[in-house]
Structure formats: structure tokens, C-alpha cells
Amino acid sequence: MGDGVPGSAPATPAPVAPALSAVGLEADHGGPPVLRQATIEVPAGSRMALLGANGSGKTTLLRCLSGALAPTAGTVCVAGQAMQTSRSGLRRRRRLVQLVLQDPDDQLFSADVTQDVSFGPMNLGLSEAEVQDRVAQALSLLGISHLADRPTHHLSYGERKRVATAGAVAMRPQVLLLDEPTAGLDPVGVHEMLDSLEQLLAGGTTVLLATHDVDLALAWADHAAVVLDGRVHQGPAPRLLADAELLRAARLHRPWPLELAARLGLSRHGPPEAAPRHLDDIVALLQGSRKL
Structure with missing residues (x-):
């Protein structure tokens, strides 16, 4: 028996807010607009692939969503709450949303792997024991525990990518944004990266992954989004990636x-x-x- 009033209809569950959303984003880099009234919704717990031609604005969109770039207009929400661009607002957003850039060398700057992965958690004011626990878990999840004491400049490109991702994972964000995480990796490296993402998803993290690989997007994603002419087209991955007209306009193949x-x-x-x-x-x- 339910707890409602006898004879009444069952209560309708409240809709779940998207893990991450944006409405009316406008952005430029001092020239023509890159994003024009871009709107996107990333369902909670989902795998979303973000696609588009070179220069379409994928990275600009990711940077706006993460707070790394302030849009000239529009609103970004995390779990239904609008994010502010103040210092405290950006600090809060970085606890909830983490961005891993395409080039790991844009993010790695510490002498060794442990120092680099611990940088973010230490800035959260956590205890040393909590920081160590987060670092150990992040390295284990990415399969790079054996690299803990390795100097970052001795790492291969694939290893550097995984260390950069571990640094974001150690922040335990609700949403992880990845810019071309499989670019430059060999087939085994791609498989290992996707396995790590599966563990994150199983733990409740929402993942938005930017890629040029339409085959990967179809095989991996629940939802897909295509950036075209500064706007975002999105939908279930099989449906969106079957849209021949959209793919042709976006310089993508089926x-x-x-x-x-x-x-x-x-x-x-x-x-x-x-x-x-x-x-x-x-x-x-x-x-x-x-x-x-």
C-alpha cells in the first residue's frame, strides 16, 4: 500500500534535473561568434558524445560549461542550479564539473605524478589522509598506480593523458568533461581509457566526451550532440548519428x-x-x- 490518500492517483515523480545544462550560450575569442545561442542538456548519469568539425566550437563549449571561459551571454546550470561567474561561484563549479583538455601538457605541471594528481584535492582544503586516498583511488581507476612516483616528463603521451584524467577524477566531480580523450592513443590505450570511464559511470559520474570519432560515439554514447554553426543539435545517439543531412553539414560521416x-x-x-x-x-x- 502506498502512503498517498486512499483512492488518489499515485504521485508523479519529480523530474530529474540534467546533470549539466546550458541555455543561450554566446562566446567568441575576440572575433566572430563561436557559439550562437547554444543550448545543451546532459542527462544525469549519461554517456554523451560531443561532435563537430574542427573549429566548430566543441572545445569552446566545454570551456564555457566548465567555467574555464566566461560566455558573453547565457546560463550554465549544474543539477538545475545556475552557476555564477564570481570567484566563489567558479570555485564551486570546479568541485562539481571537471574538464580534461585534449593536450595533457596543458594540464600537467608538477614534478611527479602523485604531486600533479594531488594538486586539486589539496586546494579543496582536505586532510592529508583524504588527499592521499583520493589520489590512490584515481590512479587505480586509471590503471596507473605504478606511475605514482614517475616524473611527469618521463611519461609517454598516453600515460600523460591518463594522469591528466586522474587529476580531474581525484576531484570527484559530478560531471567529467573530456576533450578528445582517445586522440593519439593506440587501440589498447583507447580500450583502457573507455574501461576507466565505465567505472566512473558505474559510480554515478556523468561523462561528456568530445570526439571526432563517429564510430566511437555510436558505440559508446547514450546521447550525442553536434555543434554546427555555433548551435547544438542533440538527441539519442543512434537517431542523431543517422541524420545524414546534419552529418553532411557538420562535415562528419555516417x-x-x-x-x-x-x-x-x-x-x-x-x-x-x-x-x-x-x-x-x-x-x-x-x-x-x-x-x-
Whole structure:
């Protein structure tokens, strides 16, 4: 039995606010506008891929969402609460939202890995024991505990990427923004990075990942967003990445599972959300068509 009034309809659950959202963002770098009334919603607990051509404004959008760049207009909200651009407002936002840049050398500056990863937590005023615990957990999650005492300038590019990500993870943000986290990594490095993100997602972190890799976006993301002409188009990943007109305008190609399914005549029926995302999905569709 419920706790409501007898005979009354069940109470409707309150809608869950997006983990991160922005409305009407405008931004420039001293020239023509890069973002023009850009609006985006990142559902809580979701995997969202952010795509667009070079120079489309993906990184500018990420910087506005994180607080690294102040937009000339618009509002950014975390869990439904508007973020302020004051010093205290930015400090609060950095506790909730962390951005990892594409080039790890833009973020790594300490002598060794432990010092670098501990920098953010130390600035939160945590105890030494709490800082050590956060650093150890972040290094373990990224699979780089063995690098704890390594000088940062002795790391490979892939290792530096994972250390930069560990520094953000150690802040325990609600939302993690990643700018091209798999760029420059070999296939094993990509797999390891995605495995680490799965652990974060399982722990309740929302992840927004900017990428040029449409195949990765389709295979990994629940939701996708495309930056085009300073605005954001978003929706469920299979539906958005099947929009040939949008992809063509954004200088992106259709993900190979969708292209292959179309050429084999396997995508004529069913909603876009049921479209194949992986090789196994293609095989299942082929096997199903043979039985008909």
C-alpha cells in the first residue's frame, strides 16, 4: 500500500534535473561568434558524445560549461542550479564539473605524478589522509598506480593523458568533461581509457566526451550532440548519428555500422534507436534476415 490518500492517483515523480545544462550560450575569442545561442542538456548519469568539425566550437563549449571561459551571454546550470561567474561561484563549479583538455601538457605541471594528481584535492582544503586516498583511488581507476612516483616528463603521451584524467577524477566531480580523450592513443590505450570511464559511470559520474570519432560515439554514447554553426543539435545517439543531412553539414560521416546496415538493406525497418552499433549487431541482423 502506498502512503498517498486512499483512492488518489499515485504521485508523479519529480523530474530529474540534467546533470549539466546550458541555455543561450554566446562566446567568441575576440572575433566572430563561436557559439550562437547554444543550448545543451546532459542527462544525469549519461554517456554523451560531443561532435563537430574542427573549429566548430566543441572545445569552446566545454570551456564555457566548465567555467574555464566566461560566455558573453547565457546560463550554465549544474543539477538545475545556475552557476555564477564570481570567484566563489567558479570555485564551486570546479568541485562539481571537471574538464580534461585534449593536450595533457596543458594540464600537467608538477614534478611527479602523485604531486600533479594531488594538486586539486589539496586546494579543496582536505586532510592529508583524504588527499592521499583520493589520489590512490584515481590512479587505480586509471590503471596507473605504478606511475605514482614517475616524473611527469618521463611519461609517454598516453600515460600523460591518463594522469591528466586522474587529476580531474581525484576531484570527484559530478560531471567529467573530456576533450578528445582517445586522440593519439593506440587501440589498447583507447580500450583502457573507455574501461576507466565505465567505472566512473558505474559510480554515478556523468561523462561528456568530445570526439571526432563517429564510430566511437555510436558505440559508446547514450546521447550525442553536434555543434554546427555555433548551435547544438542533440538527441539519442543512434537517431542523431543517422541524420545524414546534419552529418553532411557538420562535415562528419555516417558511422560504419549504420552505413553498412544501410548498404545491406538491414536498416529499412524499426526505429533508429534499434540501429546496429557494433559488429555483433550487424551479425545478428544478418542472421535474422536469413531466417525470414
